[in-house]
Amino acid sequence: MNSTQSSGPAVRIENLDKYYGSFHALRKINLSVKRGERIVVCGPSGSGKSTMIRCINRLEQHNGGRITVLGTELNDDVGNIDEIRREVGMVFQHFNLFPHMTVLENCMIAPMIVRKRPRAEAETTARRYLEKVRIPEQAMKFPGQLSGGQQQRVAIARALCMQPQIMLFDEPTSALDPEMIAEVLDVMVRLASEGMTMICVTHEMGFARRVADRVIFMDAGEIVEEAPPEEFFTSCRNERTRQFLSQVLGH
């Protein structure tokens, strides 16, 4: 069904440049993510974290360098873009559920239309993932009738229903109240333990410590520091990283 290779890195980013007009948002980013690897990306606001992960599924178009996802190069070829988007799921800060569809329909629409799954199969899959994110009883409700934490878990289930090989998270908990953050992180931790390749932009350092294989610190459009969590939190070399860490861990 897909021509993507089963070996080699999940994502390879080489010398990535991104401009918004004359503003240089990403400067020569290099990053390689192995299959099954869990990456946490952090950094101050405006440092280009969202821009970078949005380039991976082409919600943003890069201006220089190469991005290869599961062996397929991301370029102007629409076929390549479609192929990559099928295999890369994304979870957004503001959930972005489809408010006019039920939770179940939110989860079934893409598998049915993009993967051409029969209805019954799509529904079984959707219910299985809703179970997995612990809200099977909300299937017939509409997104507007759920709490923020529930909505974000539906958003995760919706992405998982496409059975992607890679999941991107862009600050999935920053729009949530503290008591809901835990329920979303919990789902993410379990996903990580099942071997999903994950790239998460988040400031939840506890999550980073627990599941990340590598933590990446970005500032002003560059990757400044890159290390396993233990090393990252205890002995980071860069002054900016230290400053940032004292801010997020400070309170």
Added chain:
Amino acid sequence: MVSLLRNQKVRNTLLQVLFVGSLAAMILACVMIARRNLAEQGITSGFDFLFKSTGWDVNFSLLPANANDPYWWFFLIGIINTLFLGTTGLVLATIVGTIVGLARTSSNELARLLGRTYVDIFRNIPLILQVFFWYAVITHLPTPRAAHEAFGMLLTSRGLYVPVPNVGGAALAAAMLAVIAAVALPVWLGRTSRLSQPLGERLGIQLTAAATALASGAVILALGRSPGVPILDFPSLQGLNLKGGLRIPPEFSALAVAIAIYGGSYIAEIVRGGFKAVGKGQMEAALSLGLSPWRVFTLVRLPLALRAMLPILANQYVWLMKATTMGIAVGFTDFFMIVALTINHSGQTLEVIGILMAGFLAINLSLAAVFNRINRAIALKGNQLRG
């Protein structure tokens, strides 16, 4: 007793009764004063005139009409003409507005510029001037002998001649009902089977229902046709005149075009607003799931935009419906013009104005009621603030 008066519910009811009572008394007083004044001038009031023949004719009617017909028949013709003009104008305005509105939201700079120019021009010229302009243009079209022809229609300075089916009135009405059913059934089925049927199956059922309704309409037409003549009566030139078909007078065309173009400029803004109201996030989520841009448009962007525009669109429709009263400016016998003529000929001013107001209220309230129902049916459930 005193404590009863201090009860909030009792108080409110009492106030209501007092209010309605005094209103009724005022209306009654007005009517009695008017009656006395009219009687002094020798004008009899009442609705008896409705059953007298008018003695004058209308220049356009979808129903048979002549000077011997009673006033009530003419009112009916007027209402049907208004509805005909209104629906034609609204449908055309919606098509124009959708195209211009989409142009204004497109990523193509030229399309955006053209759309903006269109809106700026046509929204800022009074409707009545536009009616006169199109009337002048249409009455300067070629004479019947040099008529433009397209799809069996003839375009001349005397009007637009369109083919009509050679079918009895009852069959025609039944066929029209079938066409309405062909549109309404799929919508209704789509709503009721939303959760119980798969998307693809639902579409199949909807298409079958529409096709069945259309087919039965065609059968009704075929059965109801007048024997021995072709099913469509095409207009054609005979001597100096055009024979056959239905003549749509220039007055009607001018009004319909003006309402379409003027109304289109307002609807374009509503359409643009509707699309702008759709969060970028929902579309990005759809794209990230691998849905094609076309699917993102039909499954996410359009349904959400429609929900945002419908309430405002309903207001605009009611407004445009009232704009059909411009008919009197160029002499199209819409409801308002029939009313004006009736006042001249019968002198029953109060009664006739009452009928006019009741007629427009009925039309616009039903329009609003239909839209309210649709709005309620498709309203997004729950709190939308959280994104």
